[in-house]
Amino acid sequence: DAKTTQPPSMDCAEGRAANLPCNHSTISGNEYVYWYRQIHSQGPQYIIHGLKNNETNEMASLIITEDRKSSTLILPHATLRDTAVYYCIVPTGGFKTIFGAGTRLFVKA
Amino acid sequence: GAVVSQHPSRVICKSGTSVKIECRSLDFQATTMFWYRQFPKQSLMLMATSNEGSKATYEQGVEKDKFLINHASLTLSTLTVTSAHPEDSSFYICSAREEQKRNQPQHFGDGTRLSIL
Numbered sequence: 001d002a003k004t005t006q007p008p009s010m011d012c013a014e015g016r017a018a019n020l021p022c023n024h025s026t027i028s029g030n031e032y033v034y035w036y037r038q039i040h041s042q043g044p045q046y047i048i049h050g051l052k053n054n055e056t057n058e059m060a061s062l063i064i065t066e067d068r069k070s071s072t073l074i075l076p077h078a079t080l081r082d083t084a085v086y087y088c089i090v091p092t093g094g095f096k097t098i099f100g101a102g103t104r105l106f107v108k109a
Numbered sequence: 110g111a112v113v114s115q116h117p118s119r120v121i122c123k124s125g126t127s128v129k130i131e132c133r134s135l136d137f138q139a140t141t142m143f144w145y146r147q148f149p150k151q152s153l154m155l156m157a158t159s160n161e162g163s164k165a166t167y168e169q170g171v172e173k174d175k176f177l178i179n180h181a182s183l184t185l186s187t188l189t190v191t192s193a194h195p196e197d198s199s200f201y202i203c204s205a206r207e208e209q210k211r212n213q214p215q216h217f218g219d220g221t222r223l224s225i226l
Contacts, residue, residue: 032212043115043202043217044153051212087152097143097204097215099153 004033004088009104012082018075020103022088025069033064034091035073037084038102044087047073078107112136113205115218123226124195130188130221132159132203138183139205143215144176147200159186159203193225 005023012018024033034049048055048062050071055062061074075082087102112135120128132142140161145153157178158166165178175197177189186205190197200222204215 034214036215036217038153041200041220041222043113043220044204044215046214046216049212049214085152095141095206096155096158098155099145101152 004090004100006088006103011106012078014080014107014109015077018078018105020073020086023070024090027068027090031090033071034089037086039084080107083107113216113218115203115221117221119222121224125192128190128193130201132186132218134184134205137207142186142203142205144188145202195225198223198225
């Protein structure tokens, strides 16, 4: 089963880009990487996912390395409301979502 | 977009009471739903996989007789915490995904905060 590792916490200035790294060196060829975030006292929120190509949506961009062993979630212009715990997940068995500790992002004014 | 609704959002009850939490997929069908528990300052812990029309699959260490799961339709799963005690106080969250489309993400409910007095 693929596992991910993320830094426990990061700081980012409001208005700047937040770049959150994730290592998933044991990922297999057909496994997707999913990113979610959890704002305090709420259920997790889906952000973005990808297989091997870079992806972008209205919330963020996802950059996946060519060897697929790591990825970076980019919030292009972080706001105070982006302060949350961000989870990088490769589902077990293709569908079971197991949460690690994630990265606690603090966006500061 | 896909929405998962969870009810109630908060429950406060006396020790020994059984509490039922509902999880609904509002605009899609889900043969599989997931139940999580989260203690303060910790990550989400997967408790069980709810399977429509069959028994739930529980993660190691989760008491199936304590946490009863029923998935009677393609849009509803319920978690019943039986004879709840203060140590069962936690944030319970469910999730589901659109299975008809490949590689879809999980969508999560807003959670139920359970407080047992």
